[in-house]
Amino acid sequence: MFTIQERREQPDSEPDHEAAEDGAPPALAVRELTVRYGDFTAVNDVEFTVGRGEIYGLLGRNGAGKTSTIAAVTGLLRPAAGRIDVLGRPVEPGRHSAARLGGALALQPQKTSLFPRLQVDETLHMWASLYPDPRPVPELIEELGLADKARTRAAKLSGGQQQRLLLATALVGNTPLVVLDEPTTGLDPHARRDAWAVINRARAGGTTFLLSTHAMEEAEEMCDRLAILHNGRLRTSGTPAQIVRSLTHGSTVTVRSAQEDLLAAAREEFGADAVTAQTRGTTRPGTGGGVPRFSVATEQPERAVAWFEERAPAADVRIHRPTLEDAFLAATGTGATGPDEGSEQ
Numbered sequence: 278m279f280t281i282q283e284r285r286e287q288p289d290s291e292p293d294h295e296a297a298e299d300g301a302p303p304a305l306a307v308r309e310l311t312v313r314y315g316d317f318t319a320v321n322d323v324e325f326t327v328g329r330g331e332i333y334g335l336l337g338r339n340g341a342g343k344t345s346t347i348a349a350v351t352g353l354l355r356p357a358a359g360r361i362d363v364l365g366r367p368v369e370p371g372r373h374s375a376a377r378l379g380g381a382l383a384l385q386p387q388k389t390s391l392f393p394r395l396q397v398d399e400t401l402h403m404w405a406s407l408y409p410d411p412r413p414v415p416e417l418i419e420e421l422g423l424a425d426k427a428r429t430r431a432a433k434l435s436g437g438q439q440q441r442l443l444l445a446t447a448l449v450g451n452t453p454l455v456v457l458d459e460p461t462t463g464l465d466p467h468a469r470r471d472a473w474a475v476i477n478r479a480r481a482g483g484t485t486f487l488l489s490t491h492a493m494e495e496a497e498e499m500c501d502r503l504a505i506l507h508n509g510r511l512r513t514s515g516t517p518a519q520i521v522r523s524l525t526h527g528s529t530v531t532v533r534s535a536q537e538d539l540l541a542a543a544r545e546e547f548g549a550d551a552v553t554a555q556t557r558g559t560t561r562p563g564t565g566g567g568v569p570r571f572s573v574a575t576e577q578p579e580r581a582v583a584w585f586e587e588r589a590p591a592a593d594v595r596i597h598r599p600t601l602e603d604a605f606l607a608a609t610g611t612g613a614t615g616p617d618e619g620s621e622q
């Protein structure tokens with residue numbers, strides 16, 4: 278667990294996104310946001326800021342409050358409390374709030390928003406007509422890999438093709454801020470990477486993205502910064518590397534070896550506290566289950582591996598570096614405590 282103080286001391290701590298150097302307001306500022314459904318509080322005092330040209334990710338377990346946050350940001354629901362500014366202008370909730378923001382913001386619609394009888398090109402022309410400065414539809418159809426489906430009705434697209442069409446409807450507005458709710462769910466690995474490339478190209482052109490995702494690889498690859506929501510609260514935020522560092526305990530080297538003195542030697546070399554003997558697991562043939570195992574917590578895994586290679590050349594030695602998924606599990610597991618701890622303030 279970490280504190281705000283600790284995070285501030287990190288050398289690559291987050292830049293201040295309150296305002297760009299030229300004094301321009303950030304793409305998105307969410308302050309003290311609370312969303313309630315009746316008596317139930319789905320989003321509780323959440324704050325974050327997205328700088329211009331950033332890709333900012335919202336992570337959280339099912340029901341954590343991501344979609345509710347997005348709905349408030351895009352003006353689709355009226356928050357119980359808080360303030361949301363897009364490019365310095367307050368979001369006023371209402372059915373046409375995105376349009377009222379003067380084409381500043383586009384939201385990827387839900388699949389149910391597709392008109393089943395409209396063709397791909399017709400769908401995109403319809404969405405393009407809602408914005409003051411839309412992107413050319415044929416160009417976007419090409420970019421999203423839908424050229425051979427341009428004249429196909431939405432109802433006849435596969436699930437993944439519909440997902441790509443939805444991403445295209447969010448991008449066709451050519452807006453400074455694009456909000457995507459799980460943009461790559463249901464896409465095959467090729468299509469997912471194509472979608473990432475499309476998003477990255479738009480970002481290179483200056484577009485800012487707020488996106489929610491359950492895909493840790495996507496969050497790590499795509500997002501400049503992330504916020505993890507847990508039970509409606511902002512649990513932590515920062516760059517993926519900062520979040521991994523702050524919520525995990527460094528690298529581990531796991532060792533399997535039948536060499537009898539190795540465990541004792543490792544305790545002497547790395548310190549008894551750093552070495553954890555594992556209880557024997559499976560003894561299925563070929564799994565190595567019968568061979569004693571232990572792990573070494575270390576900040577210098579390569580040095581530890583070199584030490585084992587010299588000391589026990591036959592040992593099976595592997596490095597496990599903590600991942601964003603490890604950090605996510607630590608932040609949102611049943612043991613996760615202190616929802617405010619480490620929040621970006």
Ligand SMILES: Nc1ncnc2c1ncn2[C@@H]1O[C@H](COP(=O)(O)OP(=O)(O)OP(=O)(O)O)[C@@H](O)[C@H]1O
Pocket residue numbers: 314317319337338339340341342343344345346
């Ligand atoms: N219209 C609604 N009425 C009542 N409760 C709602 C409504 N919409 C969402 N909730 C509740 O608010 C909480 C947050 O829901 P939300 O959809 O924001 O979560 P999420 O993080 O987007 O989840 P998921 O990853 O499953 O999409 C959940 O407990 C959900 O049941």
